[in-house]
Amino acid sequence: MTPLGKHLSRTVKDLTRKAVTGALADAGLQAHQIEAALFSNTRQPMLEGQNAVRGEIALSPLGIEGIKIVNVENACASGSSAVALGAAMIRAGEAETVLVVGAEKMVFPDRTEQVMAAFRGGTDIERIEETASAMAALGASLIPADAPDAPRSFFMDIYAGIARAHMEAFGTTREQLAMAAAKNHTHAAENPNAQYRTPFTPENVLADKPVIWPLTRAMCAPVSDGAAALILQSTGAAKGNKRAVKLAGTGWTTARARAVDDWDGHLGKRAADLAYEAAGLGAADMHVAEVHDATSFAEILQIENLGLCPRGEGGPFTASGATARGGRIPVNAGGGLIAKGHPVGATGIIQIVETCRQLRGEAGSMQVEGARAGVCENGGGFLGIEEAVTLVTVLTR
């Protein structure tokens, strides 16, 4: 993967080149050995006018051409969707060696309006007012009368609404959201690829700029440029590769109509249950987790969905230190989306790359000792009352 951040002078092609050459070198493979490629990007159509064949265009300068290539989109879950489809191609016998790339260029200081519009496009634009009203109403009585707010992506309104509903339902506190955020910012200080590497205390997080109550800026993922790539192989092709990580199970599902308070019906839990079942493992078997903390509230909700703690106890579990490096089940040991960065189409792949490093014992100062199994949760878009789509991926070694 590339370092994440604001890479004003780099293009999607540049970012792709760096991520792909790194993945090939890591795997000891040459470009001509790639039999199929899946490319994940969400922003080029609206921000650059490149609405089609993005993968073919970005990969052909690397000599990756004349093979099966397809472009996959599932909002912030595009990357893990591409991995799941790549794995299906291998299981179907379509290829033995498949490249999966996520590359995203999101930072365009001269076109803030389009950058924000591209976030809105992750939910139904025909119903955006309805969604905005529904989210604003959630836990509205909790909002202090003098709570300021700031320009933000529409997704922060969504996360803030669900966060307030969770506070009402389970007593989750703003301090707990701050603890999750501080933990991830502190984790990222060790990550050379992270966009922000400044350790935070929960007090620092609460004192940061308000975004929309209960969220402050330090609780929210930044806008990021970056790319990541990984190579999937059949069991046969990977034979003898001592560093290979096994894709043990995937759970993939989309939003469903449900009541706001039916937390156990959340698609994150449905996807987690499917992934564990496919892997023949359970939450208790996991040693590390990457969860989609587009806000630190999301981490609290998703660790519940993943079964890392009981429903409603994500806040206290976080406050206990269980999810920090050295805790019972380290979550986002590399800093998560809020500190490491969130280049939308690449994020799901980054989560898997980081987990592979953990399972290989190659995570350096971020290493979780003895990690042999990990789970990644990657959610995308918003529809009704939950993410439009979520994939949970279980990896073992």
Place this chain on the structure above:
Amino acid sequence: MTPLGKHLSRTVKDLTRKAVTGALADAGLQAHQIEAALFSNTRQPMLEGQNAVRGEIALSPLGIEGIKIVNVENACASGSSAVALGAAMIRAGEAETVLVVGAEKMVFPDRTEQVMAAFRGGTDIERIEETASAMAALGASLIPADAPDAPRSFFMDIYAGIARAHMEAFGTTREQLAMAAAKNHTHAAENPNAQYRTPFTPENVLADKPVIWPLTRAMCAPVSDGAAALILQSTGAAKGNKRAVKLAGTGWTTARARAVDDWDGHLGKRAADLAYEAAGLGAADMHVAEVHDATSFAEILQIENLGLCPRGEGGPFTASGATARGGRIPVNAGGGLIAKGHPVGATGIIQIVETCRQLRGEAGSMQVEGARAGVCENGGGFLGIEEAVTLVTVLTR
């Protein structure tokens, strides 16, 4: 599939609903029986600001939710790419019953500039001047000094350049391009779903408005709204279904650097060879063909790539009447892209739907008697000297 045309008051959701309810009814299935869905659209990001989770948004009102859904893009070949990935999911054991939908809303009379920009996004926008110059130079000496031209999508410049190169290489004539176009317009007169149903003579085609030499308007696909859906099932799930059509083989490849005059290196031929090999069949076994005639020149080139006639003889073969209904191998029996319409993300699915109707003997007045095997060629985008990606699909019954 929906009728194709200019559906100003219909949304992608409307078009999706009509296509999907039709496909479910045709298959005798209910929405809840769909286990996975692939959605193909290329225009919503740039023309409507809906850049993500388009399938989840369009399918959830139909009760298709809480399953695996992904959005697939490969320019004009998005539809066949989605079919190929859906088939891989079934072969991988991920699902038994998969819905594939292509839906496209391209006609926005109030934003011509964006509509044209969305075509340009099908080739590398960073290199568009270079591509334009290369295309303009091809067979430039053939262009009459007084040849007029007209506002058009960038792809017409590309097709015109390759057409002139083919004329120089093989003596293909403008009259032969007109014959292919007239044949498709005449075929479409029988097609209730076609955008244009006026029979043309080759003289009518040549007398139509010039677009860019050698192309006239009647040789070029229109801008279309429309949707199509189909359902893929495993052999087990489709057992006993007397109307089932077999997906016998797929060839899928992307552009490769090659010399302009290396016609046999064209990705259309590489994809066709792969598809026939996978199906264990050859060109001589095909009874019907759907080819991607974004211009009528493309049909002449692609029937050569598909091996329906020898290299360089696409023009004379067309002039002989061999590709008309009642000819040796009817091509685009429903009118092809130029007359039936070309809603980009739906086109590859429409080709397969039309071929299924032929193989089932349900094509009405368009029926090719005794059709039991068919081939569909679907190309997308442009990169270097050829389409960015092409899929060829062989179907049998």
